[in-house]
Amino acid sequence: MHIKKKFESGAATNYITRGRALKKLQLSLKDFRRLCILKGVYPHEPLHKKKVNKGSTENRVYYYAKDINFLASEPIIRKFREYKIFLRKLTTAKAKRDEERIKTLYENRPEYQLDHIVKERYPTFESALRDLDDALCLLFAFAVLPHTKIITSSLVASSRRLTAEFNHYIIESNSLNKVFVSIKGIYYEAEVMGERVTWIVGHDRGMGHVSEVDFSVMATFAEFYVTMLEFVNFRLYQSVGLFYPPKLAFKSDKLEDDDQAEEGRVYSLACPLSKFENYEEQIDASIGDEVDNVLNEKLCDVEKRKQLFANYRFWLNREVPKDVLAIIIRSCGGLVSWENCPAAQYYENDAQITHQIVDRPLLDSHKNISRCYVQPQWVFDSFNRRSCLSIKKYLPGAILPPHLSPFSSDYDTYEEQLNQLRLLSKASANVTNRMETEAENKVQERKKIQKEKEVPIINVNKGRMHKENLQKKLNEKGHELKLREMLIPKKRRRVYSKIKRGIKRRVHEEKKLNEKRLKMLKAAD
Known part of the structure; x- marks a missing residue:
């Protein structure tokens, strides 16, 4: 009879630690992270850590074993290894100061394409549109970032070009639905081929050095989204009859007809793009009566x-x-x-x-x-x-009305409520003025009546001294507080004690500050 051994089936074999995954793929941690981002593989938290980690409770990063097997067959891994060899050769050539060797190495450095990964992750165009929100937010952010060692000039230029192309599609297809300006940036919503796409664009301002963000991870995401948006833009331009790459509908004689000037004109968004000559807008005729009204x-x-x-x-x-x-x-x-x-x-x-x-x-x-x-x-x-x-x-210099968000469901009702509140505030101001005048008149009438009715009557009663026992009152309050504290459930007592300690600490700090203030006032006098 075969005895079933522990940790050889079930959850223990479904997961693999990150260290074991690195050994299996023979990659560095940096390359492994890049590969996971490009392929869309993420770590998972197992339900029973002890079973997965063979009885140990040590905190580790886990991946599905099938995901790591899926990564092992990726051809980009070979390119990562070739790039590592290229860097090794480059350092040797730089140490020897061999300029020709350095030049040839740079010309023949290994490069990889992400087209097959985009097709693999998005088998249909609709699935790519559903993931377009994140791509647009990231690429619009990268389009205005300064060039660094991690954020290369080619990545920034590609982000700027693709976002400008997408903006042109939004203009030509009239698909923009909502716009809202907030402190964070400008929110857009557009309906792109039946899918609602929402993204945010930052305000035009200078970007300083940001140290809190890991740009190496973001640059890998941006690299993938650049390839993805190229596919999406090409398909969107074809759907509305535009040339891709975009061409302007007319050319200005005052500007030089070179590639740089043409690129600047495309980025400006002020000029329409040229369409195919025999393009006709296609309308789906197979629509039922139910959705006809919509x-x-x-x-x-x-x-x-x-x-x-x-x-x-x-x-x-x-x-x-x-x-x-x-x-x-x-x-x-x-x-x-x-x-x-x-x-x-x-x-x-x-x-x-x-x-x-x-x-x-x-x-x-x-x-x-x-x-x-x-x-x-x-x-x-x-x-x-x-x-x-x-x-x-x-008008210029006028106090503007509130800029309401069109993304809220009760946008129209909220605007109506604002108008009603304005009318009510005006009405309430008139009512309060009337009430104040009426109240003043009534007080004056009462004073007159009291003066007329006043009769000089002298009444002297023997008074008694009444002294309040302050200590007794304090004892009663303390006793009541203790009784209330006894009724607090056990699971809430710790929170209550923390609140009490916080109040005592604040009182103590206030006392110290007041004493310090009095000392400073005395010193000033």
Whole structure:
């Protein structure tokens, strides 16, 4: 009869420690982490640590054994080893000061592609769209970071290029739904081929040195998301009939026709992109009657967005954020330009400009009568409300109304409640004034009546001294407190004792501070 040995089946064989995984794959910890991030393998916490760790309770990092077996067949591991050999050869060449050898090594250094991993992790396009939120948040952050040893210039350039391409798709497809400006950054929501995608973009400001973040891990994620977003952008551009890589719809004669100038014009978001000649928007005809009403509502909403700023031309001042305003205005059919815009279609002195967006008070001498001057919040609020709001509340230097979040479900009801509260506050102010005047009149009438009714009557009663026993009162309070403390459950007594200790400590600190203050006052006198 075969005797079943301990720790040779079940949970003990399902998991593997990180140390054993490193030995099996023959990788360093740094390369192992990179490989796990690229392949989407994460550590797991077993339910019974003792069983997995053969009776030991030592804290360790565990992975599924099947995940490590899955990683063992990855061809990128070979590239990691080749790169390690390349570094070894490079250090030898640098020590010998062999410049030609260093040059040839750099030219032939090993590089790996992540295309097969993207296809493996996202077998369908819908699965890639579901994971697009994290990719956009990270790449928009990397697009504004300074170059370092870890964050290479090529990674920052790729992040900037891909995010600009995605912004162009959002504009051309009119898929932007909501925008909200907060302290953390600007939140966007767009409906991309039926999937709701939400991401955040930081405000335009200088990025200093950040020491609390492990950029090596983030750079690996960004490297993977760059490859993923290239696939996604290509598919999205094909779906709306745009060329990929993007091409501008027209070329300006004032700008040089080189690659760098073309790239700058694409980044600016002020110029439309060119489409295929025979492209027609495809509409799915196989729609049931049940979803017909929902589809009509969505189509009406899209049409409202398209025509919101259709007849308007905007000029952006230096101090306002360019990208977010350009995305919103162009998504709603408007034209936008600003100073030193690479793809400018008009300039500040153009008579056809209808709105100028400013974020600081303007002198009357600098104002143009033929255009409206508004603050940037007017664009955000008008877009979220799907109608051009009155500009009276958004004039330069005016106190702006509250910028409500369109992401909350009760956005409309909250706005109605604010209006009701404003009306109630005005009404309550009038009511309180009336009540105060009525109360004053009543008090004066009572005083008059009392003076008339007063009769000089002298009554003297023998008084008695009444002394309160303060010690008795303190004893009673202490006794009541002890009784209440006895009723506290056992599991809450420790918390209660901590609270009491905290109160005593605060009182003691206040006493010390007061004594110190009195000493300083005496010394000053």
